[in-house]
Amino acid sequence: MESILPLSVENLVYRAGGSNLVDGISFKLETGLRTILLGPNGAGKSLTLRMCHGLLQPTSGTVSWHGRNASNEVLREQAMVFQRPVLLRRSVIGNITYALALRGIRRSHRTNRAVEALTRTGLGAMAQRAARRLSAGEQQRLALARAWALTPQILFLDEPTANLDPAATRQVEDIINAMHITGTKIVMTTHDIAQARRLADEVLFLHRGQLLEKSTAEHFLNEPSSEEARAFLKGELLW
Amino acid sequence: MDNLSQALNAAIRLIVTFDRDLAEIVFLSLRVSLTAVSLAALIGLPIGAALAVLRFPGRRTLVVILNALMGLPPVVVGLIVLLVLSRAGPLGVLGLLFSPTAMIIAQTLLTAPIVAALTRQIVEDLWTEYEEQLRSLGATPSRSIWTLLWDGRFSLVTAVLAGFGRAASEVGAVMLVGGNIDHVTRVMTTAIALETSKGNLALALGLGMILLSLSLVINGAVYLAGDAAKRAHG
Numbered sequence: 245m246e247s248i249l250p251l252s253v254e255n256l257v258y259r260a261g262g263s264n265l266v267d268g269i270s271f272k273l274e275t276g277l278r279t280i281l282l283g284p285n286g287a288g289k290s291l292t293l294r295m296c297h298g299l300l301q302p303t304s305g306t307v308s309w310h311g312r313n314a315s316n317e318v319l320r321e322q323a324m325v326f327q328r329p330v331l332l333r334r335s336v337i338g339n340i341t342y343a344l345a346l347r348g349i350r351r352s353h354r355t356n357r358a359v360e361a362l363t364r365t366g367l368g369a370m371a372q373r374a375a376r377r378l379s380a381g382e383q384q385r386l387a388l389a390r391a392w393a394l395t396p397q398i399l400f401l402d403e404p405t406a407n408l409d410p411a412a413t414r415q416v417e418d419i420i421n422a423m424h425i426t427g428t429k430i431v432m433t434t435h436d437i438a439q440a441r442r443l444a445d446e447v448l449f450l451h452r453g454q455l456l457e458k459s460t461a462e463h464f465l466n467e468p469s470s471e472e473a474r475a476f477l478k479g480e481l482l483w
Numbered sequence: 484m485d486n487l488s489q490a491l492n493a494a495i496r497l498i499v500t501f502d503r504d505l506a507e508i509v510f511l512s513l514r515v516s517l518t519a520v521s522l523a524a525l526i527g528l529p530i531g532a533a534l535a536v537l538r539f540p541g542r543r544t545l546v547v548i549l550n551a552l553m554g555l556p557p558v559v560v561g562l563i564v565l566l567v568l569s570r571a572g573p574l575g576v577l578g579l580l581f582s583p584t585a586m587i588i589a590q591t592l593l594t595a596p597i598v599a600a601l602t603r604q605i606v607e608d609l610w611t612e613y614e615e616q617l618r619s620l621g622a623t624p625s626r627s628i629w630t631l632l633w634d635g636r637f638s639l640v641t642a643v644l645a646g647f648g649r650a651a652s653e654v655g656a657v658m659l660v661g662g663n664i665d666h667v668t669r670v671m672t673t674a675i676a677l678e679t680s681k682g683n684l685a686l687a688l689g690l691g692m693i694l695l696s697l698s699l700v701i702n703g704a705v706y707l708a709g710d711a712a713k714r715a716h717g
Contacts, residue, residue: 294615297619298618299615299618299619316621319621320621322619323619323620324615324616324619326615326616330612330613330615330616332630332634333633333634333636333637333716334716335716342620342630343620346620346621346622346626347620347621374715374716376716394620
């Protein structure tokens with residue numbers, strides 16, 4: 245499969261309850277960089293992520309992949325990890341082989357790929373455990389292992405560490421970085437400035453449904469150009 | 484009080500002597516109701532899950548109708564099956580009326596809506612949790628339906644048990660289409676009705692106690708099996 249990137253978003257609007265929760269956002273994401281969508285709760289980060297991944301239909305605007313519209317072929321090259329991992333009532337390894345089966349991977353290849361993904365995420369010893377019995381941190385690592393096993397070109401992450409303690413957060417961030425190094429484009433939302441500082445190559449700052457800034461992490465974190473971003477970075481409460 | 488102790492005596496006597504006729508009635512009851520519920524599960528589980536996952540015009544109306552069908556009076560179901568299977572009816576040539584098969588058909592029709600309606604609710608709750616993840620993984624609607632049925636299996640057992648409870652306890656449908664013929668279509672509930680009408684209250688109550696015990700044993704066994712499976716798979 246050729247590259248589905250860059251991801252181009254044009255004038256994305258999501259309207260619900262009489263207001264534009266996402267209000268005309270445009271950007272282009274290139275391969276290689278870890279992109280962080282940063283902003284306070286309610287900024288429209290998660291909605292934007294879901295529209296990019298095709299889980300939500302935008303009210304207006306377009307999402308295109310290397311100039312093409314989303315299709316099943318394009319979706320096959322994507323994966324998403326949610327704030328609360330959704331694991332099936334199966335074994336740890338069963339969760340991964342299920343996802344591989346949906347991608348049409350041959351049965352004889354599934355187990356090997358699943359074991360490999362579990363080993364890379366430190367879950368190798370837990371393959372036969374019930375997925376729902378894992379700790380919160382282990383569950384999120386399993387969600388990442390499942391995504392990794394699919395070898396996506398782009399991985400969307402929606403506040404993947406919001407429910408985790410610092411140790412589990414560290415493990416999850418390590419896996420994200422490992423996926424980044426193996427060539428998966430990372431697009432992640434967070435409201436945690438310290439996390440953005442640790443992970444971001446590129447920051448998109450959203451506030452009230454609008455994209456206020458898109459720049460390198462270094463530039464954004466040191467000299468943001470908008471008033472709202474300055475306030476947000478200083479820890480003032482934005483809404 | 485007097486009647487109750489007599490009933491208890493009658494029940495114990497029936498069980499201890501293991502009356503041949505009684506055994507026949509118990510086995511026919513179990514055969515009819517368990518077969519009917521198995522068929523109802525085969526029909527009701529996929530229909531309920533499909534109704535939970537698929538979005539199409541008229542879906543809400545169907546859900547309301549299905550929920551209403553849970554309260555279907557057994558006598559009405561029996562009457563409809565009777566009309567269809569009677570010699571003049573559309574399926575009269577099959578000659579099924581007053582046979583255990585007719586009773587199974589009636590109880591299947593009676594319990595399938597219960598299984599389907601409860602399945603719809605259980606699977607719909609599960610779908611709100613799973614939808615985004617399954618769509619992200621690229622699951623088709625039909626694949627999602629099977630996945631949800633499998634993941635909801637521990638809760639869905641309750642839906643099937645509710646159907647079994649309905650089948651084992653109803654008398655109206657099996658009476659109409661079976662006819663309570665001794666050694667042919669007599670089951671626990673029709674026997675109880677018959678003994679009551681004959682004034683043998685103690686015997687009727689005794690039969691009732693056996694029926695209740697059977698139901699307890701089946702529900703208990705299913706519960707224990709489900710509990711063990713749940714402990715193993717989370």
